[in-house]
Amino acid sequence: xxxxxxxxxxxxxxxxxxxxxxxxxxxxxxxxxxxxxxxxxxxxxxxxxxxxxxxxxxxxxxxxxxxxxxxxxxxxxxxxxxxxxxxxxxxxxxxxxxxxxxxxxxxxxxxxxxxxxxxxxxxxxxxxxxxxxxxxxxxxxx
Amino acid sequence: xxxxxxxxxxxxxxxxxxxxxxxxxxxxxxxxxxxxxxxxxxxxxxxxxxxxxxxxxxxxxxxxxxxxxxxxxxxxxxxxxxxxxxxxxxxxxxxxxxxxxxxxxxxxxxxxxxxxxxxxxxxxxxxxx
Numbered sequence: 113x114x115x116x117x118x119x120x121x122x123x124x125x126x127x128x129x130x131x132x133x134x135x136x137x138x139x140x141x142x143x144x145x146x147x148x149x150x151x152x153x154x155x156x157x158x159x160x161x162x163x164x165x166x167x168x169x170x171x172x173x174x175x176x177x178x179x180x181x182x183x184x185x186x187x188x189x190x191x192x193x194x195x196x197x198x199x200x201x202x203x204x205x206x207x208x209x210x211x212x213x214x215x216x217x218x219x220x221x222x223x224x225x226x227x228x229x230x231x232x233x234x235x236x237x238x239x240x241x242x243x244x245x246x247x248x249x250x251x252x253x254x
Numbered sequence: 255x256x257x258x259x260x261x262x263x264x265x266x267x268x269x270x271x272x273x274x275x276x277x278x279x280x281x282x283x284x285x286x287x288x289x290x291x292x293x294x295x296x297x298x299x300x301x302x303x304x305x306x307x308x309x310x311x312x313x314x315x316x317x318x319x320x321x322x323x324x325x326x327x328x329x330x331x332x333x334x335x336x337x338x339x340x341x342x343x344x345x346x347x348x349x350x351x352x353x354x355x356x357x358x359x360x361x362x363x364x365x366x367x368x369x370x371x372x373x374x375x376x377x378x379x380x381x382x383x
Contacts, residue, residue, distance in 0.1 A: 136277065140284055151292050155322075158298070195318075195349070197303055201383055204305040206316065240347075242300040242320040 162241040164189045167213070169235060169247035178224035183237065185213040192240040198226060199234040209237065296322035297374045302349065304366060306358050306382040313356045317342065317368060317376075318349035325374070330354050331367040358382045 166187035173180045185191050196207040207226065213219045236246045298321030305314040313332070319325050327342040332354065339354045358364065360382050367377035 140280060144284055144288055147288055148291060151295050155295050155298075195302065199303065199305075202308070204303055204314075204316075206303070236303075238300075238302050238318070240320070242298060242318065244300070244302065 158241065161189050162243060165191055165239055165241060165243040167191050167193070167237060167239060167243065167245040169237060169245060170218070172235060172247070172249065174227070175222065178222055179226045180220050180222040181235070181237075182218060182220055183211070183213060184218045185215055188215050190214050191243070193221075193237050194240050195238045196221075196223075197234070197236045197238070198232045199236070200231040201233060202231075293323045294372050297325060297370060297372050298322075299325055299344075299368065299370060299374055299376050301366075301368060301376050301378065304380045306380075310353075311357055313354045313358055313364070313366070315352040315354060315366065315368065316349065317344065317352050319344035319346060322346060326371040327352060327368060328371040329369040331365075331369065331377075332356055333365050334367075 164187050166185070168184045168186055169181060170184045171182035173182070181196070183193065191213050193209045193211045193213070196209050198205045198207070207223065209221070211219060211221055232249055234246060234248060236244055238244050298319070300318050300320055301315055302318050303316040305316075307314050315330070317327065324346065325344050327339070327344075330337050330339045330352065337354050337356050339352055342350060342352050344350060352368070354366075356364075362382050364380050364382065365377065366380055367375055369375055
């Protein structure tokens with residue numbers, strides 16, 4: 113009973129092209145949908161991590177040969193600080209940074225090429241994901 | 255010369271060519287559509303700093319590309335009015351000043367909106383010193 117049916121199916125080639133077309137279309141659709149879901153997941157992950165970032169500049173101390181910034185990561189993800197800004201009324205100066213701070217940790221960052229923080233109205237740091245933390249020195253708010 | 259069966263060969267050949275062409279068109283259309291979609295989804299820009307420059311009387315905006323694709327700044331609006339600026343494109347992770355030609359007035363509030371070619375807006379209020 114089974115053998116004649118199998119033989120009949122093997123010899124009957126009608127409708128094969130339809131099957132091939134449907135399979136190829138399905139492959140294309142699966143590729144598109146999986147890519148969209150993957151990219152969406154990646155960028156959602158990026159946005160979520162960015163929302164978890166919370167860095168604070170808790171102190172600025174002028175030392176003999178420069179300035180030390182005390183930075184605290186109050187968020188739940190590791191942050192990578194990439195730029196430091198010293199803004200005054202006359203100039204907005206940007207400095208490259210490369211500092212990682214783990215979640216909940218505090219770090220000191222000393223630069224010997226910064227000595228004019230007294231004039232600064234705003235000090236801020238930027239993370240690699242785009243979070244900006246602003247610090248207004250107390251001497252600007254008597 | 256025996257010409258029997260040639261039409262069958264020709265029709266099969268033509269069908270193959272049409273099928274291959276159709277699949278090629280479908281594949282390239284898929285590639286273009288998904289690439290555009292991916293680029294739109296992956297675009298992230300931030301404004302790190304805005305400097306109302308006393309020396310040039312212009313507004314300098316420091317822009318950073320924090321997304322996954324290269325960006326092109328297509329327009330800058332200040333208080334909903336298009337202003338001229340230096341053309342700027344930023345690779346992934348790149349950052350640069352965007353010089354906006356604007357005669358700003360001290361102590362005024364400005365709504366600065368930076369627009370990319372893919373339609374991403376970065377906008378905020380800034381007060382001139």
